[in-house]
Amino acid sequence: MWFVGCGNMGGAILQAWLDNGLDAAKVTIIKPHASQLPGGLQSQPDYPEGATPDLVMLAMKPYQLDDVAAKLAPLVGDNSHIVSVLAGTEIDILRAAFPKAGKIVRLMPNMAVTVAKSPMILISEADDVNLKDQMNHLFSPLGQPEWLENEGQMHIATALSGSGPAFLFRFIDALAVSAAELGMDKDQAARLALAMVDGAATLASRSAVSPGELANQVASPNGVTRKGLDVLDADGRVNALLHDVLKAAMERNREMAEEAKA
Ligand SMILES: NC(=O)C1=CN([C@@H]2O[C@H](COP(=O)(O)OP(=O)(O)OC[C@H]3O[C@@H](n4cnc5c(N)ncnc54)[C@H](OP(=O)(O)O)[C@@H]3O)[C@@H](O)[C@H]2O)C=CC1
Ligand SMILES: O=C(O)[C@@H]1CCC=N1
Known part of the structure; x- marks a missing residue:
């Protein structure tokens, strides 16, 4: 297996696979600069000569596709599947970059792969049951595989699930900062905001009722919570x-897809 790029996202996927028993000897990492990598692995700046990968994980930045394809495309063949996590880089573009590759799959993960809780949003160029089984097997240790019906849905899926952790992290920070402004010790506020979100998310994921209904269960009539909800809902x-927030992120994803076609 080759990783092309192994930064925040590629590194998180690799770390999760290593934690799940992947043999590090099966991994080759190609990227320009030496850096600390999961499992103490070393990267190399050049592609291996005379070798053909079974699987390529494309995990560099979207705008680097042309540079990567110039060197990688001649090395992949029918049996080399390509999985791309590149935001806004559509299957047609990937296929044009790697005309001789096996199957091409787009994956939109998030950083929660390291705790096996990332939705693993997938779409492939063909509705191929064997490929889906193979991908589900590969990615289910990192989170829940979720196949899209059409590629157009990847724009909003990326905003919601790929970028979503960043939005939630901001929300947690804002809760902590606000609690501190209102009189709580700063560190204690940060701790409590995080613990509260962790508990509430776990509760919601295990509950038979919707998050909206759970909010009503927390809010006593004319009580404390209702006053806060009234502010959120005004x-x-x-x-x-x-x-x-989602629209801005989704539109940027769409724009990146257009940029890749230009
Ligand atoms: N971060 C996230 O939460 C998510 C990111 N993504 C997608 O993941 C991809 C990577 O993002 P992220 O991990 O955040 O970015 P990073 O900047 O953390 O990592 C980018 C990686 O690409 C490598 N790289 C740079 N140039 C090349 C090249 N020419 N050939 C091979 N590798 C190269 C870098 O290597 P070096 O360090 O040696 O320079 C680095 O390892 C993006 O396409 C993004 O859309 C998708 C979902 C979530
Ligand atoms: O911000 C980005 O472009 C990538 C896509 C989703 C998360 N990070």
Whole structure:
């Protein structure tokens, strides 16, 4: 297996696979600069000569595709599947870059692969049951595989699930900062905000009722929570805010897809 690029996202996937028993000897990492890598692995700047990979994980930045393809495309053949985590880089573009490759799959993971809790959003160029089984087997130790029906859905899926952790991390920070501004010790506020989100997310994921209903269960009539919810809900504030956040991220993903075609 070859990793092309192994930074935040590629490194998290590799770490998760190593934690799940992947033999490090089967991994070759190609990237320009030496850096600390999962499992103490070393990267190399050049592609191995005379070797053909079974699987290539494309995990560099989207704008680096042309550079990568110039060197990698001649080395991949029918039996080399390519899995790309590149945001906004569509299957047609990947196929044009790697005309001789085996199957091409797009994956949108998030950083929670290291705790086996990333939705693993997938789409491939062909509706191939064997390929799906193979990908599910490969990626289910990192989170829940979730196949899209069409590639157009990848824009919003990327905003929600790929970028989503960043939005939630900001929310946790904002809760902690606000609690500190309102009188709590800063470190204690940070600790409590994180523990509360962790507990609430676990509860919601295990609950038979929706998060909306759970919010109502927390809020006593005329109680403390209702006053806070009223602020979130005033003029549809929180929905409007998150709509705008997802729309901005989704539109950037769409724009990146257009840039890749230009
Ligand atoms: N970060 C995230 O949460 C998510 C990221 N993604 C996608 O993952 C991809 C990587 O993002 P991220 O990990 O955050 O980025 P990073 O900047 O952390 O990592 C980029 C990697 O690409 C390598 N690289 C740079 N140039 C080349 C090249 N010419 N050939 C091979 N490798 C190269 C870098 O190597 P070096 O260090 O040696 O320079 C580095 O290992 C992006 O396409 C992004 O869209 C998708 C979902 C979530
Ligand atoms: O910000 C980005 O472009 C990538 C895609 C999803 C998460 N990180």
